[in-house]
Amino acid sequence: MANIIFVKSSGELIEVEAQVGQSIMEVALNNNIDEVLAECGGSMSCATCHVHIAPEWSEKIESATEIETELVECAIDPDGYSRLSCQIFMCDEYEGIVVNLPASQN
Numbered sequence: 001m002a003n004i005i006f007v008k009s010s011g012e013l014i015e016v017e018a019q020v021g022q023s024i025m026e027v028a029l030n031n032n033i034d035e036v037l038a039e040c041g042g043s044m045s046c047a048t049c050h051v052h053i054a055p056e057w058s059e060k061i062e063s064a065t066e067i068e069t070e071l072v073e074c075a076i077d078p079d080g081y082s083r084l085s086c087q088i089f090m091c092d093e094y095e096g097i098v099v100n101l102p103a104s105q106n
Contacts, residue, residue, distance in 0.1 A: 023085060052079060076102065
């Protein structure tokens, strides 16, 4: 198990447990994190699971693929810390990862 800290645009923190191997998107959906829409269910054909990884975590996680990077560009208000939550899979090393939820997906 590893914890994820979701930060809503209002500043509210939601800490949840994740199973190793689950995507951040799956964890968000299983915990009713409404800001992660995930309309394609994780098949990487949309950008509705877009999140902003906290800067201190951006270098610690696996890099985005070229396809993910292209899809992130279609998200509303992407930045240098934008990722698709369906493409980040939890591992023990990600314990305490901070994921900022976009205001545009409220």
